[in-house]
Amino acid sequence: MTIRRHAEEARLSGAVAGGGLLHLAGQVADDALFERGEADAEAQTADILAQIDALLAEAGTDKRRLLSVTVVLADIADAPAMNRAWDRWLDPAAKPARMTIEARLVDPRWKVEITGVALLP
Template sequence: MDIRRLAEEERLSGAVVSGGFIFLAGQVADNATLDAEGQTADILAQIDALLAEAGTDKRALLQVQVILADITDAPAMNRAWDAWLDRSAKPARMTIQAPLVNPAWKVEITGVARAP
């Protein structure tokens, strides 16, 4: 089976392409000083870049998980999400509250997309 790893870091790959799918690692904001809306926009831009590197775009997303450090940030996260979302290709999505590794992070997003 062919496996392609994208945006490799010390402990993980930003995405793994295999078996016709793209598996996104949990993406967090590069700029942790932003509010939840800004962090979400930052993360979604990272997801766009990873999907482009894999040869596709956000319309290929099948499923997304959004983790919020504080669920009261959901409206702010949704503003960035709604501005980014392609309404003709909405993925299945869940949103939960959970502590994140870095207390400055407000949002983490992961998901699965169909590979081209």
């Protein structure tokens, strides 16, 4: 089985493809979002989903092939804001299984982290 790594960084790969699946690392908002002062949960979610779209495209797949997604919120009270961005992005004909949980995130500026698994073509 061939394993392909995408968007490699010092400690991790942004996504890893193998066995017909693409595993996304936890994606968080880009630093530029904080520099622009646009860092609420809705804006962070939209930014993360754009990053996920890019990783999926790089691997040759797209959001319609997402099997499961885990959304981690630093504060569960941000769920409505996260869902506004999610609902704008979601293809209603191809909804993945999703879990949303609350947990402390590594950087206190982060309100949202999203990971998932997609099927490769």
